[in-house]
Amino acid sequence: MLLGVLPMMTDQRAMIDLRYISSGCERMRKLEFGDDDEALRERMALRLEWDDAIGQLPKIVEAYAHGTLSKATVDKLRDVAQDVTALLPEIERIRFRMPDAEALARARQDTPARTA
Numbered sequence: 001m002l003l004g005v006l007p008m009m010t011d012q013r014a015m016i017d018l019r020y021i022s023s024g025c026e027r028m029r030k031l032e033f034g035d036d037d038e039a040l041r042e043r044m045a046l047r048l049e050w051d052d053a054i055g056q057l058p059k060i061v062e063a064y065a066h067g068t069l070s071k072a073t074v075d076k077l078r079d080v081a082q083d084v085t086a087l088l089p090e091i092e093r094i095r096f097r098m099p100d101a102e103a104l105a106r107a108r109q110d111t112p113a114r115t116a
Helices: 011-029 037-054 057-065 071-093 101-108
Strands: none
Touching: 011 037, 011 057, 011 071, 057 071, 057 101, 071 101
């Protein structure tokens, strides 16, 4: 690897990360806000996992822009982007990390997908 040059995300890695984001969205919908230990642990765990997962979105979108993602992964990217967009008010309300706005907008584009 050249200094300062990151390798492009693979299709397989992008799909794993998209599933991770999707799982976070599902867990967010079911998040309980009680004061019991289990609810507190779940919120703390989800916050950390969400921060990591949603931080991958710009890298996935970059791989999409370079045409390295398969059609199935691009379709999943679009689905996840719609899911995240629908949850933006909740994400903001519970003060979780917001997704990169530009990456999210690019992921939602309805233009023909560039695929590998």
